[in-house]
Amino acid sequence: MKKKEAIKGEGIGYREAIEELEKLVVKIEDPSTNIEEIAPLVKRSMELTEICRRELGRYKEEIDKLQTN
Amino acid sequence: MREGSSIGLLELQDEIKETLERELKRGYWVRAEISEIKQQSTGHCYLELVERKEGEESISARAQGIIWASSFRMIRPYFSSTTGEELSRGMKILVKAQVQYTALYGLSLIISDIDPSYTVGEQELQRQRTIMRLKEEGMFEMNSTLELPALPSKIAIISSENAAGYRDFIKHLHNNEYGFNFQTQLFSSLMQGATAPQEIISSLEKIAERADEFDLVVIVRGGGSVQDLSCFDDYELAANIAQFPIPVLTGIGHDHDFHIADMVAFQGLKTPTATADFIIEIFASEEQHLSYILQRLNLAIRNRSADELAVIDRIESKVHSRAIERISKEGYKVELLVQRIKSGNPLTLLDKGYAVPLLNGKRIKSVESLAEGGDLILIMADGKIECKVEKISKI
Numbered sequence: 001m002k003k004k005e006a007i008k009g010e011g012i013g014y015r016e017a018i019e020e021l022e023k024l025v026v027k028i029e030d031p032s033t034n035i036e037e038i039a040p041l042v043k044r045s046m047e048l049t050e051i052c053r054r055e056l057g058r059y060k061e062e063i064d065k066l067q068t069n
Numbered sequence: 070m071r072e073g074s075s076i077g078l079l080e081l082q083d084e085i086k087e088t089l090e091r092e093l094k095r096g097y098w099v100r101a102e103i104s105e106i107k108q109q110s111t112g113h114c115y116l117e118l119v120e121r122k123e124g125e126e127s128i129s130a131r132a133q134g135i136i137w138a139s140s141f142r143m144i145r146p147y148f149s150s151t152t153g154e155e156l157s158r159g160m161k162i163l164v165k166a167q168v169q170y171t172a173l174y175g176l177s178l179i180i181s182d183i184d185p186s187y188t189v190g191e192q193e194l195q196r197q198r199t200i201m202r203l204k205e206e207g208m209f210e211m212n213s214t215l216e217l218p219a220l221p222s223k224i225a226i227i228s229s230e231n232a233a234g235y236r237d238f239i240k241h242l243h244n245n246e247y248g249f250n251f252q253t254q255l256f257s258s259l260m261q262g263a264t265a266p267q268e269i270i271s272s273l274e275k276i277a278e279r280a281d282e283f284d285l286v287v288i289v290r291g292g293g294s295v296q297d298l299s300c301f302d303d304y305e306l307a308a309n310i311a312q313f314p315i316p317v318l319t320g321i322g323h324d325h326d327f328h329i330a331d332m333v334a335f336q337g338l339k340t341p342t343a344t345a346d347f348i349i350e351i352f353a354s355e356e357q358h359l360s361y362i363l364q365r366l367n368l369a370i371r372n373r374s375a376d377e378l379a380v381i382d383r384i385e386s387k388v389h390s391r392a393i394e395r396i397s398k399e400g401y402k403v404e405l406l407v408q409r410i411k412s413g414n415p416l417t418l419l420d421k422g423y424a425v426p427l428l429n430g431k432r433i434k435s436v437e438s439l440a441e442g443g444d445l446i447l448i449m450a451d452g453k454i455e456c457k458v459e460k461i462s463k464i
Binding site: 014018021022024025028029031032033034035038039042045046049052053056059060063064066067 | 385386389392393396399400402403406407409410413414415416425427430431432433434448
């Protein structure tokens with residue numbers, strides 16, 4: 001849990017991050033979304049992407065470590 | 070009167086003496102049985118020698134024998150050390166004799182030597198007869214067909230407590246290098262002489278009364294003269310050993326001694342020490358067998374757990390690869406979303422020189438939303454253009 005909280009100051013895990021990311025992608029693709037909103041949405045998406053990548057990387061590392069043990 | 074042609078008794082006897090001594094000058098080896106024997110205070114030994122017809126009690130020949138003290142001093146110890154027995158009544162002997170005749174005492178055999186092996190040989194004959202009898206009566210193999218307990222630790226010992234053979238046996242058995250424990254009980258008996266068989270038999274009877282307390286009977290004594298050990302050829306003793314309900318081990322005398330008691334026993338060993346070794350060896354080989362089984366068991370368990378480990382290994386690597394697969398899948402999902410953000414982000418297009426049209430602040434995808442003469446805003450990468458629609462033409 002400590003590690004999770006360290007990511008981008010947000011206490012969210014992979015599951016929450018990817019669910020939010022999916023919603024943001026739909027919003028970005030939606031033409032009815034105001035153009036001014038796009039940039040912050042993209043920025044937030046990148047943050048969430050980073051969380052997802054990091055979390056997945058960490059999971060993989062943990063699994064590899066378990067196997068070598 | 071025939072006095073003139075007569076001779077005196079002495080003269081006749083002198084003539085007999087002369088004839089005998091002339092005709093029987095050489096010494097003879099004579100076989101005979103001692104029927105009487107006595108040693109004079111002077112050291113001379115007088116014997117009455119007899120011969121019986123085979124199988125009969127009646128005497129068919131008799132003669133006086135004399136061993137002069139000078140010969141007897143040497144013959145006596147030699148004979149008793151070889152046969153283990155003193156010259157005695159009823160004994161069959163082979164003597165070197167010189168015929169002597171004296172007017173006063175008549176005929177005597179002057180004995181200058183005795184062959185003790187002849188006397189021992191008689192016993193050997195008796196031995197063979199005993200063996201034959203035991204075989205005919207079906208007893209010879211009886212004890213050896215008993216089943217020895219797998220680990221015979223309760224041992225009844227028949228011996229004499231002061232005998233060297235008994236001490237050798239006890240010492241060797243209890244100080245065995247493996248540290249096996251034995252429970253021994255001594256049934257003390259006289260182990261030599263005429264009464265020994267009966268004493269040993271009565272010890273056997275005492276043991277038989279408590280047969281369920283013992284796994285094994287051991288009869289031991291150390292070496293001795295042929296005569297000392299001859300009691301172990303006794304028929305009654307052999308018959309009792311043969312029919313004994315518990316296996317009997319014998320360790321009597323030295324390496325070369327082998328008696329009927331040894332033959333009818335479960336196992337006849339050469340010496341008391343060899344008897345102890347025999348028992349220890351039973352335990353040692355059982356222990357070896359046990360450790361072999363344990364080793365096999367150990368190996369089987371190890372093989373078995375190796376099999377189980379292999380199964381677990383396979384499951385583990387399956388779990389691992391599935392987990393990694395799952396993570397990769399999630400990774401693709403994330404990358405796909407990233408792609409969609411890039412391609413769906415209108416701002417990305419602006420960088421490539423495209424413009425985004427807005428009507429009333431909203432993006433439009435079709436000219437249908439516009440009207441000629443109306444307003445329109447075009448967003449470009451570095452700013453926005455406020456436009457007026459002059460003409461619309463569809464593609």
